[in-house]
Structure formats: C-alpha cells, structure tokens
Amino acid sequence: MKANSFGRRLTMTCAGESHGHSYTVIIDGVPAKIPLKTADFTDSMQRRAPGQSDFTTSRKETDEVQITSGVFEGLTTGAPVCLVIANKDQRSQDYKNLKEIYRPGHGDYVYQQKYQHRDYRGGGRSSARETVCRVAAAVIAQKILQKTKIEVIAFTQQIGPYQSQLSYQEKLCLKTKQIDQSAIRCPDNQVEKLMQDYIKELKAQGDSCGGICQIIAKNVPLGLGEPIFAKLKSDLSAALMSLPAVMGISFGKGFDCVTMKGSEFNDQQVIIDDQVSFLTNHHGGLMAGISSGQPLLINLAVKPPSSIALEQKAINLSGKTEIIKIEGRHDPCLLPRIAPVAQSMVEFVLADHYLLRSPGFN
Numbered sequence: 001m002k003a004n005s006f007g008r009r010l011t012m013t014c015a016g017e018s019h020g021h022s023y024t025v026i027i028d029g030v031p032a033k034i035p036l037k038t039a040d041f042t043d044s045m046q047r048r049a050p051g052q053s054d055f056t057t058s059r060k061e062t063d064e065v066q067i068t069s070g071v072f073e074g075l076t077t078g079a080p081v082c083l084v085i086a087n088k089d090q091r092s093q094d095y096k097n098l099k100e101i102y103r104p105g106h107g108d109y110v111y112q113q114k115y116q117h118r119d120y121r122g123g124g125r126s127s128a129r130e131t132v133c134r135v136a137a138a139v140i141a142q143k144i145l146q147k148t149k150i151e152v153i154a155f156t157q158q159i160g161p162y163q164s165q166l167s168y169q170e171k172l173c174l175k176t177k178q179i180d181q182s183a184i185r186c187p188d189n190q191v192e193k194l195m196q197d198y199i200k201e202l203k204a205q206g207d208s209c210g211g212i213c214q215i216i217a218k219n220v221p222l223g224l225g226e227p228i229f230a231k232l233k234s235d236l237s238a239a240l241m242s243l244p245a246v247m248g249i250s251f252g253k254g255f256d257c258v259t260m261k262g263s264e265f266n267d268q269q270v271i272i273d274d275q276v277s278f279l280t281n282h283h284g285g286l287m288a289g290i291s292s293g294q295p296l297l298i299n300l301a302v303k304p305p306s307s308i309a310l311e312q313k314a315i316n317l318s319g320k321t322e323i324i325k326i327e328g329r330h331d332p333c334l335l336p337r338i339a340p341v342a343q344s345m346v347e348f349v350l351a352d353h354y355l356l357r358s359p360g361f362n
C-alpha cells in the first residue's frame, strides 16, 4: 500500500486508521519562514469535524493538531512539517459485529481480499477520518496562497432532487462564513429547508442520500497547470477523486457539453477596456489543462453514505449471505461534511502549482 503521498513541489504523506492511536501527516516542500502555530489549525479542523448538527454523525473529536517538526520559533524552517491528530472518541465495540461481515458499499470486502488482513474498526484505513490529514495539510497550503489573491469556496449545490437556484454571479460573491451559516452548507435559503427535510426523512427511514458539492476558486492567475501529465484538471481530479464517496467530477458545464453545439459551448473572447474578457465560463476556468484566469468551477457527485440502518444482504467471512443492519454513528448525507474537505484538496493543488510556477522559494 505505497500510495499515501500526494503533490509535486508541495507534498503530503498521510498515515493513520479510524480507531488507531492517531493520524499523522508530513508536509514536505513548505517554504521557510511561514508563521505556523497549533491555533492556526483550529477553524479548519472544526469545520471538518463531525457532530456539528443533526445532519452529521455524532462522533465527537477535538481534532487538535500537534506540530512535531519543521517549525522553530513559530516559523517554518523549510524542513518537513509533521502534524499529529489523536483519535479520542472511538467506540470500537460498535464495530465488533462487523468483523465477520463485509458492509455493502464500504471497503471491507476489497481490503480483505487484497490484503488478507484488515483493521475492521470503523473501516480502518478506508475510513473517511483520514481526511483530517488533508484538511490539516491544507492549512499550510492556505498560508502559501496568502501570497496570491486565490480564494476557494465549496458548498452544497444539490441534495437528492433539490438543487440550489443561485446564479453563477451570486455564487461568485459567496464567502465561507456565509456558507457555514447553513447546517448543510447550502447558501440558498430557498431550497435549504427542502434539503434538510429530505435528509431528516431518509434518516428517519434508516436510509441516506447523496448530492453535488460545488467548488469555486476565485482569482486563480492564468498559467497554472503543467502540460501534459500535470494539467491542472488532471491534478485536481486526482485530488478530488481520491476523496471517499466521490463518484464523479466535472468542470464548468461538465457532462452538459455532450448535447451542446460548438457554437454554444465555446467561451468566446472579446476586448473590453483593453482587457481580455470571456463571454462565458463553460470550460470552468481551464483551457488545455491550464488556468485561463477565469474562476475554476468544479462539481463533485457524492454518493449516499453506505452505512444505513435498513436491512441489506451482505456476505460474511465464511462466504455465506447474511442480513445486515448497520449500527453506530454515521452521516445520513455527506454533503454538509465534504465541502471543507474538497475545498482543502483544491487549496493544496493550487498551492502546489503556484510553487511550481514560482521559483525562488526555499
């Protein structure tokens, strides 16, 4: 399992299991002299943490980040920064009955077949709790991006059949604070209640639901992305598709391009007041895999969480079919929780590409 590092100039290497001692992430390639202290992580870690509302799992974790290397007298030294996040609120007994059975839709079956030995508690390495590492690493990415005007936001665009009706222009004005005022991170007040009722209804039935998380990166300068195998769209896709429960990614108009004509899809350009302008942003801020200077617009399809209380058929370690009902604390819908994690991954990729384009950092 040698694939726990991500990035090019700026890398993160992650380790840890859901019910193990702790998670560790080593961020290498961090420029020297960036101010960094444990309190810098608090807001981001709290935004990712479970137990914030009725719409997420009630597991409570403080997710305090310990800095164990790479910082001296409050400043990064250019050496690898190592961060440790302890696991505190495990309830491994909830998972005892899952030792002998493969939960449908989880990694249990493939992990067991591939490695012949697995930590079944809370999904072990396959647990989405690993995203603490990504969010912690992105706090450093945010500090690198402070040298630019890049700003990344992520929010709930759709849950089940209910879609946000905010226009592209309205979305461009959104701020993270505003998004976080909604318990499900949907900044459209008109549909928020419908989405909440839908989640509650499915939760009451012991079921779960999926949706779309939208990410917008504003003020991305033209020129990020390295042809041909480090295109910005390839690295963003790798970063975001590696997130648990993400089933698809699209940029700009995405799959709608299939039914559009070239004359409709092309982002035409004009000069207004001596400035190059695009009439549309159907490509989602990228052309030939290079940022165009327009906002990046990304959609993620997020599946309904697999852990549901309804009866389902599953197979056990002895190869027999059983009926399973999943107990424990689980998210009935992942949309409220995935936005901060997706935002973090985009920030990390943009910081990485920014450093690739900016020689002179030590």
Ligand SMILES: Cc1cc2nc3c(=O)[nH]c(=O)nc-3n(C[C@H](O)[C@H](O)[C@H](O)COP(=O)(O)O)c2cc1C
Pocket (backbone or CB within 6 Å): 057, 105, 106, 107, 123, 126, 127, 128, 131, 243, 244, 245, 246, 303, 305, 306, 307, 308, 329, 330, 331, 332, 334, 337, 338, 341
């Ligand atoms: C932040 C976050 C929280 C999650 N919480 C749960 C959960 O409570 N219950 C669940 O069944 N899946 C949850 N998932 C999804 C599973 O981790 C994921 O479906 C599983 O590891 C299998 O991976 P795959 O969906 O990518 O195939 C969560 C995902 C994320 C990103």
